[in-house]
Each structure stands twice: as C-alpha cells, then as structure tokens.
Amino acid sequence: xxxxxxxxxxxxxxxxxAVKAEGLYIYDENGKRYLDGCSGALISSIGHSxxxxxxxxxxxxxxxxxxxxxxxxNKAAEEAAQEIAEITPGNLNWVWFVSGGSEAxxxxxxxxxxYYVERDGNGSQKHLILSRYNSYHGSTLGTMSxxxxxxxxxxxxxxxxxxxxxxxxxxxxxxxxxxxxxxNVMCARxxxxxxxxxxxxxxxxxxxxPVVGSTVGALNPPxxxxxxVREITAKYDILLIADEVMTGFGRTGKPFAVNHWGVIxxxxxxxxxxxxxxxxxxxxxxxxxxxxxxxxxxxxxxxxHTYNGNPLSGAATAATVRYMKKHALFExxxxxxxxxxxxxxxxxxxxxxxxxxxxxLMRGVELVADKEKKxxxxxxxxxxxxxxxxxxxxxxxxxxxxGMADGVNGDSFMVAPPLVVQAEHIDEILSILEDSLKAAxxxxxx
Ligand SMILES: Cc1ncc(COP(=O)(O)O)c(C=O)c1O
Numbered sequence: 271x272x273x274x275x276x277x278x279x280x281x282x283x284x285x286x287x288a289v290k291a292e293g294l295y296i297y298d299e300n301g302k303r304y305l306d307g308c309s310g311a312l313i314s315s316i317g318h319s320x321x322x323x324x325x326x327x328x329x330x331x332x333x334x335x336x337x338x339x340x341x342x343x344n345k346a347a348e349e350a351a352q353e354i355a356e357i358t359p360g361n362l363n364w365v366w367f368v369s370g371g372s373e374a375x376x377x378x379x380x381x382x383x384x385y386y387v388e389r390d391g392n393g394s395q396k397h398l399i400l401s402r403y404n405s406y407h408g409s410t411l412g413t414m415s416x417x418x419x420x421x422x423x424x425x426x427x428x429x430x431x432x433x434x435x436x437x438x439x440x441x442x443x444x445x446x447x448x449x450x451x452x453x454n455v456m457c458a459r460x461x462x463x464x465x466x467x468x469x470x471x472x473x474x475x476x477x478x479x480p481v482v483g484s485t486v487g488a489l490n491p492p493x494x495x496x497x498x499v500r501e502i503t504a505k506y507d508i509l510l511i512a513d514e515v516m517t518g519f520g521r522t523g524k525p526f527a528v529n530h531w532g533v534i535x536x537x538x539x540x541x542x543x544x545x546x547x548x549x550x551x552x553x554x555x556x557x558x559x560x561x562x563x564x565x566x567x568x569x570x571x572x573x574x575h576t577y578n579g580n581p582l583s584g585a586a587t588a589a590t591v592r593y594m595k596k597h598a599l600f601e602x603x604x605x606x607x608x609x610x611x612x613x614x615x616x617x618x619x620x621x622x623x624x625x626x627x628x629x630x631l632m633r634g635v636e637l638v639a640d641k642e643k644k645x646x647x648x649x650x651x652x653x654x655x656x657x658x659x660x661x662x663x664x665x666x667x668x669x670x671x672x673g674m675a676d677g678v679n680g681d682s683f684m685v686a687p688p689l690v691v692q693a694e695h696i697d698e699i700l701s702i703l704e705d706s707l708k709a710a711x712x713x714x715x716x
Contacts, residue, residue, distance in 0.1 A: 286298040286299065286302075287299040290319075291306070291314075291318030291319060292317075292318055292319050293317045293318060293319070293688075293690070294306055294317055294318075294687060294688050294690065294691060294695055295318070296318065296667070302665070303665060304662070304665050304666065304667050305665060305666050305667065305687070305695065305698060305699060305702070306318070306667055306687065306688065307661070307666045307667050307668050307685050307686070307687050307699055308667055308668050308669035308684055308685060308686045308687070309543075309547075309686055309687060309688050310547060311484070311516075311542065311669055312483065312516045312521055312542055312543065312632065312669070312684070312686045313542040313543060313546065313547040314546055314547040314688055315519060315520065315521065315542075315543035315546050315590075315594075315599070315688050315689045316543075316546045316590055316593050316594060316597075316599065316688060316689065316690060317688040317690045318547075318688075320546075320548075320593060322589055322592075322593055323546070323548050323586060323589040323590055323593060324548070325589075326585045326586065326588070326589035327548055327549060327582060327585050327586050327589070329585070330346055330581050330582055330584075330585035331582060333581075334346075334581050335581065335582060336580055336581065336582075337581065338576070339574065339578045339579045339580070340574065344579065344580075344581045344584060345581075345584075346581040346582075346583075346584030346585040346588060347365075347367055347579040347580070347581065347583070347584035348584070349584065349588040350365070350367075350583070350584040350585075350587035350588040350591070351364075351365040352588075353587070353588050353591040353592060353595075354544075354553070354555060354587070354591060355555075356595075357525040357526070357591070357595075358525075358526070358538060358555045359526060359528060359529060359533075359534045359535075359538075360534035360557060361557050361558045361559075362534070362535075362537070362538055362555040362556060362557050363555075363556075363557075363558060364555070364556040364557075364558070364560075364561045365553050365554070365555055365556075366381075366553060366554045366556060366571065366573075366578070367551070367552070367553045367578055367579040367580070367583055367584070367587075368541075368551075368552040368553060368554070368575060368577075368578060369550045369551060369552060369575065369577045369583070370541050370550055370551070370552045371407075371408055371513075371515035371539070371540075371541035371542060371552050372407075372408030372409055372410045372413045373408075373410075373541075373552055373575060374515060374539040374540060374541050374552035374553060374554050375407045375408045375412075375413045375416070375477070375513060375515070375539050376408070376410060376412045376413060377539070377554050377573060378475075378477070378511045378513075378537045378539045378554045379399050379412065379416060379474070379475060379477065379511070380412075380571075380572075380573050381537065381554065381556065381560065381571060381573070382396075382399070382474040382475035382509045382511065382536075382537070383396065383397055383474050384564065384571060384572060384573075385474075385509065385560050385563055385564065386474055388563050388564050388566075388567035388568060389563050389567075395471050395472050396471065396472060396473060396474040397472065397474055398433055398434060398468065398472050398473045398474060399416045399433045399473075399474060399475050399476075399477050399511075400433070400434050400435070400436065400461070400464060400465065400468070400473050400475070400476045400477070400508070401416045401417070401418060401433060401434075401435055401436075401476070401477045401478065402418050402435055402436055402437065402438040402478055403418035403420075403435050403436070403437050403438060404418055404419070404437075404438050404440060404482060404485050404486050404489075404674055405417055405418040405419065405438065405477075405478065405479055405482060405485055405513075406418075406419045406422065406479075406483065406484045406485045407477065407479075407513055407515075408515075409422070411426065411429055411430045412430070414426055414427075414430060415430040415431055415432065415433055416433050416477055418435050418438075418485070419484070419485045419673065420673055420677035420678070421672060421673040421677070421678065434464060434468055434473075436457075436460045436461055436464045437457065437460060438457060438478075438482060438486075438489070439455075439457040439458075439489070439491045439492055439495050440457075440486065440489060440674070441492070442624065442625045442627070442636060442644065443644065443674075443675060444456075445457075450492050451492070455492055455494045455495060455498060457491075457492075457495060458494065458495045458498035458499055458502070459498075461476060461498075461499050461502050461503075462502045462506075465502065465506050465508065470506035470507060470508060473506070473508050474508070474509060475503075475508060475509040475510070475511050475536075475537075476499060476502075476503050476508055476509070476510055476511070477511040477513060478499070478511075478512065478513065479512075479513045479514075479515075479516065479517065480496060480512055480513075480514060480517050480522075480526075480527035480528050480530075481516070481517050481522055481527050481628065481629050481632055483515075483516035483517070483632070483684065484516070484669065484671050484684070485671055485673070485674060486634070486636075486671065486674045486682060487627070487634030487635065487636055487671050487674065487682025487683060487684050488627055488628030488629070488632045488633050488634025488682075488684050488686075489627060489628075489634065490627060490628055490629045493530075493531060495531075496528060496530075496531040496533045497531050497532070497533060500533045500534070500535070509536040509537060509560075510533075510535040510536050510537075511535060511536065511537045511538075511539060512526070512527070512528050512533075512535040512537070512538045512539070513539050514526050514527060514528070514538050514539060514540045515539055515540055515541045515542055515552070516542060516632070517632065518538065518540035518541075518542070518543060518544065519540065519542075519543035519544055519546075519590075519591070519594065520543065520594055520599050520600040520603045520630075520689050521543060521603065521630060521631060521632050521686065521689070522603070522607070522629040522630035522631070522632050523600065523601075523603045523604030523605075523607050523629065523630030523631070524600060524604070524630070525600055526538060527629065530629065534557075536556075536557050536560065537554050537555065537556050537557070537560070538554065538555040539552070539553075539554050540552060540553055540554075540555065541553070543590075543689075544587055544590065544591075545583055545586035545587045545590050546586075546590045548586040548589075548590065549582045549583050549585075549586035549587075550577075550583070551583040551586060551587055553587075594689070597690070599689040599690060600689070602689055602690065602691075603630045603631045603689040604630055606631060606687075606689075606691050606692070606693070606696055607629070607630035607631045607632075607633070609693060609696045610631065610633055610685065610687075610691075610696050610699070610700075611626075611628060611633055613696060613699075613700040614626045614633050614635065614685065614700065614703065616704075617635065617703060617704060617707055620704070620707045620708060620711055621641065621711045621715055622637050622638060622639070622653070622657075622707065622710060622711045622714055622715065623635055623636075623637065623638075623641075623707060624636045624637060624638035624641060624644055628684075631686055631687060631689060631691065632684065632686045633684065633685045633686065634682050634683065634684045634685070635682060635683055635684075635685070635707075636674070636680070636681070636682045637653045637654060637657065637681040637682065637683075639651075639653075639714070639715075646675040646676070646679040646680045646681065647679065647681055647714065648679055649672065649673075649678055649679050651714065653681040653710070653714055654670040654671070654672060654681035654682065654683050655670065656710045656713055656714060657670075657681075657683060657706060657707060657710040658670050658683060660705075660706035660707075660709045660710045660713075661702060661703065661706040663706075664702045664705060664706055665702065666698075666699060666702040666703070666706070668683045668684065668685055668703075669683055669684040669685075669686065670682070670683045671683065671684070685699060685703065687699065
C-alpha cells in the first residue's frame with residue numbers, strides 16, 4: 271500500500287498542523303494560539319468559525335449541494351448576487367461566480383475579449399490586456415501572462431503569450447526617479463503612453479489591483495491615479511478591470527477599494543473575502559452594457575467551470591456579505607485600519623523598516639538593509655522569512671512578499687487582520703510587530 275502525502279507549498283519548510291480556528295485566532299496541534307494577522311492571505315475577513323455562516327453552508331449542503339449550472343438555477347447563488355449588487359459601484363449588477371481569484375481574472379479577461387468581438391465582429395483586433403509590473407493576478411497560465419510578479423512567473427514565461435505591461439505607482443522606488451506630487455502622476459500618464467504606442471485598437475482591457483497586495487505589500491496609489499486611468503481607458507475605448515481579489519469586500523475600509531476614489535470600473539474581479547474562506551469562491555461583477563451586448567449577440571459567454579455558481583459558494587457568500595453588513599464591518603475596517611496604520615507608522619524608527627504603507631486593514635511594511643539608500647536585502651538573506659519567523663514565534667501570522675525592488679530582491683509583508691478586529695487586538699499586533707522587527711533587525715544587521 272502506498273503512503274499518501276500532501277504535496278505541500280514548500281518541500282523544505284516544516285509547517286505546524288492547524289487544528290481549529292475561532293474568531294481571530296488559529297490553534298496548532300499543541301494548543302498554541304496564533305493571531306491571524308493577515309486573515310490567511312486576506313481571506314478570513316469575518317473571522318473563523320462564524321456560526322451564521324457555518325449554519326448557512328450546512329443547511330445548504332443538506333438541501334442542495336450541487337446542480338450543474340448549464341441545466342439549473344439555484345436560489346443560494348441568486349441571493350448572493352443580490353447581496354453583492356447592493357454594494358458594487360454603478361451598474362455592476364451581473365455576478366459570474368467562480369471558485370477563486372485566478373478563475374475570476376481568467377473570466378474577466380476572456381469576457382473583455384468576447385465583449386469586443388460581440389460588439390465589433392470577428393474582425394475585432396482587441397485582444398491584449400495591458401497590465402502592470404509588480405502585480406499578481408493568479409497562478410494559471412492565463413493569469414500569469416497578465417501578471418507582473420517576476421519571481422512567480424519567470425519559470426513559466428516561455429509557455430504563455432506575453433501581454434504588455436507598464437510600471438506601477440511604486441512611489442517609494444519611483445521607476446522614473448520622481449517625487450509625488452511634482453511627478454504629476456507620471457505612473458498614470460504612462461498608461462496613456464503605452465496605449466498610444468501599442469494602439470488602442472489592439473487593447474481590450476487595462477487590468478490592475480487598486481491597492482497592490484502580495485507582490486509589493488499593500489501599495490496604495492496616489493489619489494489621482496484611479497480617476498486618471500478611468501478617464502484614459504474610457505477615452506480609448508478600453509475596459510477597466512479592477513482586480514479586487516484582495517481588496518474587495520471591505521478590506522480597505524470601503525466595500526471595494528475603487529470606492530475610495532469614486533471610480534466605477536467596467537468589471538470587478540473578487541474572491542478571497544467574498545465567502546471569507548468558508549467555501550472556495552470568486553466572481554466577476556460586470557456592468558449591464560457588457561452583458562446586454564452578449565445577450566444581443568451570440569447569447570452566451572463562451573466560458574464555464576463545473577463549480578460556476580454552485581449552491582455552497584452561493585450560501586457562503588450570501589451569509590458572509592450579510593454578516594459584513596449586519597456588523598458594519600466595512601466601517602470597522604476603516605476605524606481599526608486607522609489605528610493600525612498610525613501604530614505601524616511608528617515602526618519606521620526600526621532600522622530595517624523602509625516604509626509602512628497601505629489603506630484600511632491592508633497595511634504593508636517594506637524591509638531594507640540600508641534606510642538612507644533604500645537598499646534591499648539580497649534575496650539570499652531571506653529577510654522577510656526571518657521577520658515572519660520572529661512574528662510566528664510570538665504568535666502572530668503575517669503575509670510575506672518578495673522581489674518588488676528589482677524583480678529578484680526586495681522584502682515586504684502585509685498585516686491584514688480580519689475585519690472584526692478590535693482595538694485590543696490591534697495593540698497585541700503592534701506589540702508583537704515591534705518586538706519581532708527589533709529582533710529581526712538584530713539578526714539581519716549584525
Ligand atoms: C490580487 C490577486 N488577484 C488574483 C489572485 C489569485 O487568486 P487565487 O489564489 O484565489 O486563485 C490573488 C491571490 O493572491 C491576488 O492577490
């Protein structure tokens with residue numbers, strides 16, 4: 271008989287066994303408690319083991335676990351779509367359900383292409399997705415082709431079609447050596463320049479994360495950026511896709527991060543907090559005009575996965591979003607996010623902390639070996655691994671990222687606790703962060 275083994279994320283790192291989780295805490299097999307300071311990967315936004323959601327999913331499981339989406343509608347998915355449409359901006363009323371973030375992005379970019387073919391005919395040349403370096407949109411071949419996280423894509427790049435990319439609003443290391451605001455938001459103007467160079471007739475969509483997550487560590491844009499890219503994309507007849515897989519459903523203190531700037535994208539892609547880790551779920555929220563165009567054309571999105579709109583995802587999503595609304599979690603994220611942001615700003619006094627940034631309950635720290643020169647640690651030093659290890663030792667889980675400085679080097683981590691976090695948890699997080707960063711500083715700068 272064979273011996274079954276889980277093929278883990280890392281074959282060299284020994285991970286603890288998670289045995290239960292409640293509220294903001296996860297427990298290992300020895301009963302040690304860890305504050306889930308990054309909600310997994312910005313997923314468990316309403317906290318763990320929330321009875322209302324557990325009951326909604328188990329009730330659904332008993333009633334109807336599955337009915338194939340090509341043959342059946344189901345009430346759970348319809349209720350979830352209703353809950354979501356109440357918080358999406360503009361008329362992004364149509365929800366195409368999937369099982370995660372990569373599938374959401376795949377769906378969004380395929381839909382963008384099909385929209386133009388339906389609208390302009392088979393001769394439409396709009397097929398490119400303009401996106402950005404220092405971005406992450408998923409780990410399938412399609413999403414990696416539009417992603418700009420170099421360490422994660424390098425090995426697979428020969429396998430996919432390249433899509434064009436522009437640099438992002440990385441003000442701490444401005445690619446053009448400028449300073450905000452005298453830069454006149456060069457990063458947004460680069461989007462227009464790229465569109466003109468490539469030719470708007472070839473570009474179906476511009477895709478970006480409103481606050482860059484895993485790749486750069488909670489990189490929030492200058493306030494003009496999103497209104498400018500909205501104006502530019504509209505001017506050149508290019509769809510704007512906001513990847514809100516990390517930022518969506520209250521993470522930044524508003525239902526969607528684009529709400530901060532009053533921007534209405536054409537498509538929002540979401541996952542993670544949408545069903546908060548209770549059932550694998552994602553979705554794209556699509557404006558009426560796109561769906562109408564397809565309805566009047568071929569009549570169907572040429573796309574679909576087996577679990578598209580499954581009742582369990584629907585039940586988990588509807589219950590999660592209701593819970594968020596009932597407990598005013600978007601407002602709590604804004605309030606506690608301010609506290610967290612202010613407290614973390616003080617960490618900039620620690621020698622290895624280059625910058626603290628972010629929005630709401632999505633905060634990031636970029637680590638540096640030399641503060642003055644903003645010199646990153648060489649990757650071989652595993653700086654963020656050491657910080658993460660110091661935090662874990664003290665019972666706090668953070669979310670590490672690498673490669674942002676030059677595609678290889680650069681360390682950051684995110685702090686993004688569940689939206690149910692309270693002031694006392696923020697104190698606990700800040701105190702562990704300070705001790706851990708000081709300890710890591712001692713180890714790294716010796
Ligand atoms: C911004 C963003 N987009 C897409 C994805 C892919 O989501 P998934 O891992 O659920 O496929 C992620 C995952 O971290 C993400 O952060």
